[in-house]
Amino acid sequence: MTAVVTKFFAYGEEEMAYLSNADPILGAAMARMGKIERGVIPDPFAALVHAIVGQLISAKAVRTIWERMHIRLGEITPKNLAAKSADEIQSCGITMNKAICIASIARKISDGLFDLQQLRELTDDEVVRKLSSLDGIGKWTAEMMLIHALERRDVVSWGDMAIRRGMMKLYGLTELTKKQFDRYRASYAPYGSVASIYLWELSFE
Incomplete structure (x- = not known):
């Protein structure tokens, strides 16, 4: 993956x-x-960013962008990405809308306004509803989280x-x-x- x-x-x-x-x-x-x-990404924030990057693009493009993000931005954590501008995130090869979405979610999590770890305690439908409350997150992205981070069956x-x-x-x-x-x-x-x-x-x- x-x-x-x-x-x-x-x-x-x-x-x-x-x-x-x-x-x-x-x-x-x-x-x-x-x-x-x-492959799965056990860390829910990194998995969510990966899913956002993967919206409407090929798997090959996702791999290229994901590697570039690690090189240019460093560790994919809420604290680290909250400190980056949307322009810096966008420069890795994603759309500005995705970059704004990632930066906004990183800040929200870093500020304690959204708890990704809580997703582990929720049902599949509840996870989809909770994630869909975030700007830029739809059902497909939430379902990719269910598989690739939470390993739902x-x-x-x-x-x-x-x-x-x-x-x-x-x-x-x-x-x-x-x-x-x-x-x-x-x-x-x-x-x-x-x-x-x-x-x-x-x-x-």
Whole structure:
């Protein structure tokens, strides 16, 4: 996922066997591909910044920008980024809107006005609602946080183009309706996040 991954999303034979039984088509793809390692960022602030950077751009572009941010800005912490101007953050290659968003959130957290650590105690829906109260954060960004920081088990994001593309490739579809998506997503429960890891991989094959 990034150059500074410290761990991978935790799953194993139990989740893979369950999904294979629940959806033999997905199971066949999983057997062919083997275990896919998906990097996570345990620190919720760094994960949130990473998700903001990743809004509507390619994974390759995210990697380049993320590495540049570490070189130019230093440690990705609320205190450090709160001390940076939006111009400094934007110079790493993101839009000014994203830079303003990151600077604002860093200040809010640094000033004690928003508690990211509290997210660990909330349900998935509560996490999405709380994060969506921040400027520049929508449902997709919150769902990426659920997977890549909190390692929640059952997240399949309709808002993620790569997941939808992977689903279409898996099932041989030329288009995908929300109703079809919801049916597949329901079949993956309670391990939708593991299915998402494979759908992401499939989308880039």
